[in-house]
Amino acid sequence: MSKEDTECGEHEPTRMNADDIESVIAEVYDHIEPDTAERANLRNVATRLSSRAESAARERCPDADVLQVGSTARDTWISGDRDIDIFVRFPPTVDREALEQYGLEVGHETLPDGHEEYAEHPYVKGTVEGFDIDVVPCFRLESATEIRSAVDRTPFHTQYLEQRLDDELAADVRLTKQFLKGIGAYGSDLRTRGFSGYLTELLVCEYGGFRPLLEAAADWQPPVELDPEDHGRETFADPLVVIDPTDPERNVAAVCSAENVARFQHYAREFLEEPRVELFEPDEPEPLTKAELCSHVERRATTPVVIQFAAPDLVEDQLYPQLQKSLDGITSGLNDRGFDVLRATAMAGETAAILVELAASERPAVERHEGPPVHVRTHAEGFYETYADDPETYGPFIEDGRYVTERPREFTTAREFLESDRLFDVGLGAHVETALEDEYTVLVGEEITALLDAFETALSRYFDPRP
Amino acid sequence: MSKEDTECGEHEPTRMNADDIESVIAEVYDHIEPDTAERANLRNVATRLSSRAESAARERCPDADVLQVGSTARDTWISGDRDIDIFVRFPPTVDREALEQYGLEVGHETLPDGHEEYAEHPYVKGTVEGFDIDVVPCFRLESATEIRSAVDRTPFHTQYLEQRLDDELAADVRLTKQFLKGIGAYGSDLRTRGFSGYLTELLVCEYGGFRPLLEAAADWQPPVELDPEDHGRETFADPLVVIDPTDPERNVAAVCSAENVARFQHYAREFLEEPRVELFEPDEPEPLTKAELCSHVERRATTPVVIQFAAPDLVEDQLYPQLQKSLDGITSGLNDRGFDVLRATAMAGETAAILVELAASERPAVERHEGPPVHVRTHAEGFYETYADDPETYGPFIEDGRYVTERPREFTTAREFLESDRLFDVGLGAHVETALEDEYTVLVGEEITALLDAFETALSRYFDPRP
Numbered sequence: 042m043s044k045e046d047t048e049c050g051e052h053e054p055t056r057m058n059a060d061d062i063e064s065v066i067a068e069v070y071d072h073i074e075p076d077t078a079e080r081a082n083l084r085n086v087a088t089r090l091s092s093r094a095e096s097a098a099r100e101r102c103p104d105a106d107v108l109q110v111g112s113t114a115r116d117t118w119i120s121g122d123r124d125i126d127i128f129v130r131f132p133p134t135v136d137r138e139a140l141e142q143y144g145l146e147v148g149h150e151t152l153p154d155g156h157e158e159y160a161e162h163p164y165v166k167g168t169v170e171g172f173d174i175d176v177v178p179c180f181r182l183e184s185a186t187e188i189r190s191a192v193d194r195t196p197f198h199t200q201y202l203e204q205r206l207d208d209e210l211a212a213d214v215r216l217t218k219q220f221l222k223g224i225g226a227y228g229s230d231l232r233t234r235g236f237s238g239y240l241t242e243l244l245v246c247e248y249g250g251f252r253p254l255l256e257a258a259a260d261w262q263p264p265v266e267l268d269p270e271d272h273g274r275e276t277f278a279d280p281l282v283v284i285d286p287t288d289p290e291r292n293v294a295a296v297c298s299a300e301n302v303a304r305f306q307h308y309a310r311e312f313l314e315e316p317r318v319e320l321f322e323p324d325e326p327e328p329l330t331k332a333e334l335c336s337h338v339e340r341r342a343t344t345p346v347v348i349q350f351a352a353p354d355l356v357e358d359q360l361y362p363q364l365q366k367s368l369d370g371i372t373s374g375l376n377d378r379g380f381d382v383l384r385a386t387a388m389a390g391e392t393a394a395i396l397v398e399l400a401a402s403e404r405p406a407v408e409r410h411e412g413p414p415v416h417v418r419t420h421a422e423g424f425y426e427t428y429a430d431d432p433e434t435y436g437p438f439i440e441d442g443r444y445v446t447e448r449p450r451e452f453t454t455a456r457e458f459l460e461s462d463r464l465f466d467v468g469l470g471a472h473v474e475t476a477l478e479d480e481y482t483v484l485v486g487e488e489i490t491a492l493l494d495a496f497e498t499a500l501s502r503y504f505d506p507r508p
Numbered sequence: 509m510s511k512e513d514t515e516c517g518e519h520e521p522t523r524m525n526a527d528d529i530e531s532v533i534a535e536v537y538d539h540i541e542p543d544t545a546e547r548a549n550l551r552n553v554a555t556r557l558s559s560r561a562e563s564a565a566r567e568r569c570p571d572a573d574v575l576q577v578g579s580t581a582r583d584t585w586i587s588g589d590r591d592i593d594i595f596v597r598f599p600p601t602v603d604r605e606a607l608e609q610y611g612l613e614v615g616h617e618t619l620p621d622g623h624e625e626y627a628e629h630p631y632v633k634g635t636v637e638g639f640d641i642d643v644v645p646c647f648r649l650e651s652a653t654e655i656r657s658a659v660d661r662t663p664f665h666t667q668y669l670e671q672r673l674d675d676e677l678a679a680d681v682r683l684t685k686q687f688l689k690g691i692g693a694y695g696s697d698l699r700t701r702g703f704s705g706y707l708t709e710l711l712v713c714e715y716g717g718f719r720p721l722l723e724a725a726a727d728w729q730p731p732v733e734l735d736p737e738d739h740g741r742e743t744f745a746d747p748l749v750v751i752d753p754t755d756p757e758r759n760v761a762a763v764c765s766a767e768n769v770a771r772f773q774h775y776a777r778e779f780l781e782e783p784r785v786e787l788f789e790p791d792e793p794e795p796l797t798k799a800e801l802c803s804h805v806e807r808r809a810t811t812p813v814v815i816q817f818a819a820p821d822l823v824e825d826q827l828y829p830q831l832q833k834s835l836d837g838i839t840s841g842l843n844d845r846g847f848d849v850l851r852a853t854a855m856a857g858e859t860a861a862i863l864v865e866l867a868a869s870e871r872p873a874v875e876r877h878e879g880p881p882v883h884v885r886t887h888a889e890g891f892y893e894t895y896a897d898d899p900e901t902y903g904p905f906i907e908d909g910r911y912v913t914e915r916p917r918e919f920t921t922a923r924e925f926l927e928s929d930r931l932f933d934v935g936l937g938a939h940v941e942t943a944l945e946d947e948y949t950v951l952v953g954e955e956i957t958a959l960l961d962a963f964e965t966a967l968s969r970y971f972d973p974r975p
Contacts, residue, residue, distance in 0.1 A: 438973035
């Protein structure tokens with residue numbers, strides 16, 4: 042893009058770029074399109090298991106049917122994807138207990154080596170010929186607005202998209218998913234808080250393809266509001282709002298963070314300006330060495346502090362929100378006590394760690410403490426009497442009509458605070474709090490090199506932050 | 509005052525206190541009332557000089573007259589006061605140039621050894637038998653609203669108060685002035701920003717004496733608005749508003765700071781609760797020793813920094829506002845760069861010093877730098893391109909939808925900033941700026957002991973701050 046383009050606010054890709062874009066797309070597409078054998082293989086397994094599930098379901102409820110859902114059903118899957126989702130639908134006259142019982146029985150008959158998992162309903166999960174199969178019971182309803190649990194909605198999504206996705210759009214969905222994976226914004230799990238598969242498919246349909254979507258996203262002015270069926274009735278505070286075509290009260294992009302919306306915009310511009318295959322490839326940074334870590338800490342002249350503890354035994358969708366809450370609480374606790382936080386992150390694997398990088402890890406022995414305005418007589422007299430004869434306190438004196446004292450600080454180092462019981466006064470995730478009550482370690486400064494064994498990649502990313 | 513009193517919000521002095529109050533007042537009054545000889549002496553000098561001034565004025569303008577003004581004219585002066593103010597009034601038909609010429613001639617004839625000083629008009633000042641005499645020309649007007657300069661107003665003040673002050677109120681004015689001197693809140697000069705003599709007299713008249721004034725002040729809820737003549741038309745943003753009885757558009761207390769209003773409230777309560785003579789005695793702290801200074805700095809674990817320079821050759825009413833402005837500017841300059849200011853003060857004598865006590869005198873090598881939201885495309889692209897390939901900068905990365913970088917800080921120590929030219933980017937008083945351009949010294953930490961020679965008392969006050 043030329044300088045003139047930037048200045049007049051126009052962002053049309055030049056012809057040269059347009060050619061580049063097509064050749065990059067072709068190259069990426071070659072990698073991600075499942076070939077004939079892979080497709081046939083998947084179709085065989087899916088068909089076999091679907092009919093097995095259908096027989097088992099009909100035995101229990103003659104009115105039941107089976108629906109294959111998800112990207113493998115809609116031909117929007119990427120070569121290498123191994124997920125087959127089989128939904129077993131029962132009429133709403135079946136009660137919930139029966140649905141759960143039938144669902145598990147059908148699941149076990151379909152996947153004799155499967156095991157039970159629990160979401161809103163229990164369901165059966167198993168592996169067949171290398172594919173990951175879910176057999177999930179749900180209700181067959183007239184409309185998505187009548188759903189009783191989130192899984193009941195899925196068949197409506199599949200129906201809606203099947204009517205709209207032709208082969209060309211399905212190919213562009215694949216490209217878009219791979220692009221979002223490449224930039225780290227794919228997935229509506231609560232660790233990523235990115236774009237779900239369904240959201241991606243809706244966006245590609247709505248804008249008419251991968252490239253028009255990227256061109257639009259490059260110019261998005263959040264909040265961006267899309268309503269394919271023009272039936273939305275609610276307002277949402279999210280940066281990206283896509284009203285579910287099957288449910289006017291639901292924002293499909295509710296979980297997508299402002300950061301991921303901005304990230305998509307950033308990389309959309311990058312791609313349009315300088316198209317390249319690397320943008321479609323998730324970037325796994327080189328692990329950080331001890332020498333590099335020490336060199337960053339020295340160069341930045343900050344004080345990193347870490348709370349390390351046993352990772353609570355939770356699924357990621359429960360763990361990461363708790364880590365985030367704990368990170369926010371500890372960050373506030375440090376900031377409130379004058380230990381200025383520059384940046385912070387949470388990491389989890391076999392162990393968990395909250396890393397907070399401080400601009401100031403030591404504070405003076407005294408802190409300013411503002412009392413009431415002198416004219417608020419009863420409070421003011423109480424404040425004055427409390428401190429007037431306290432040998433630990435400077436003042437009270439008067440500033441701008443208020444009493445002010447300088448009193449001893451509770452904590453003069455971040456370590457003292459982090460090692461004290463006051464740490465438990467900040468907002469912590471429930472299971473994180475339990476883990477900390479059990480045991481935790483505080484690392485300060487170059488002591489954080491002890492984290493490298495567990496988090497060499499996460500630390501590498503932290504010290505080389507990118508969009 | 510009992511605990512019950514505090515809780516129910518009542519603050520009536522008990523009978524025991526009332527007796528104490530009267531005996532303290534009697535003791536103070538003994539010290540401050542001029543005795544017969546002192547009064548006679550002052551009256552002799554004042555009368556002699558007034559008639560000398562009157563003859564000289566009548567020679568030049570038969571319609572001129574002479575008025576003795578100020579506390580010595582109104583019998584509200586305190587034993588030891590040496591100021592006699594003689595105002596020479598010319599009719600408004602005299603033009604301003606003639607007034608100034610006549611005024612100086614009359615002044616020199618009245619005070620042959622006097623010298624000229626300049627306020628709004630030039631006037632003559634001299635010493636006679638130990639008294640400080642001002643001979644000031646002004647216009648004789650029908651009403652204070654017609655005044656042409658501030659001195660024209662003074663005769664109206666004297667007239668107004670002479671009609672209202674009886675001997676008892678005059679005695680209470682003396683007490684109140686001495687009380688305000690004792691607590692450091694007397695004087696409308698721009699160093700003190702306290703209660704002027706005229707304001708004190710109006711307050712005593714308005715509340716009917718020293719004690720009722722203190723009882724009222726103890727419960728003031730600023731802004732406090734008094735309008736003795738009930739003719740005010742303007743609104744003022746000051747904490748204490750006393751509409752001038754001779755000029756509805758003027759707040760007599762305009763210069764009185766919130767700090768001094770609060771100070772008066774604080775000590776009014778102190779006196780009513782525990783009356784004592786010491787409250788009427790200005791408290792000159794013991795000079796601070798080097799060992800004490802070092803012990804305070806160590807105990808507080810702060811970093812005091814000082815800018816010391818040659819005191820600009822200005823009268824206090826010009827110097828102190830400039831010092832205050834410079835203090836505010838330097839404090840902001842330090843805070844803005846992350847050097848958190850705990851408290852600060854300016855000191856002036858033969859040399860001048862701005863002392864700023866820092867909670868943090870060192871900062872990391874990097875600072876967070878927030879860019880535009882990613883969606884503001886042209887700005888966002890410009891920001892990204894500026895920093896993307898800068899090897900000194902971490903990022904850009906995305907937080908909450910914005911680009912953020914961590915870039916090298918300009919100053920990592922307060923000393924570097926104070927010794928740099930960037931010091932001159934902050935708001936400085938004009939003459940302070942000139943003085944600093946000439947030369948200044950930066951002292952850090954215990955180096956500030958070098959200030960003790962010049963400011964041992966001011967430093968003592970700083971490290972033992974009181975209301």
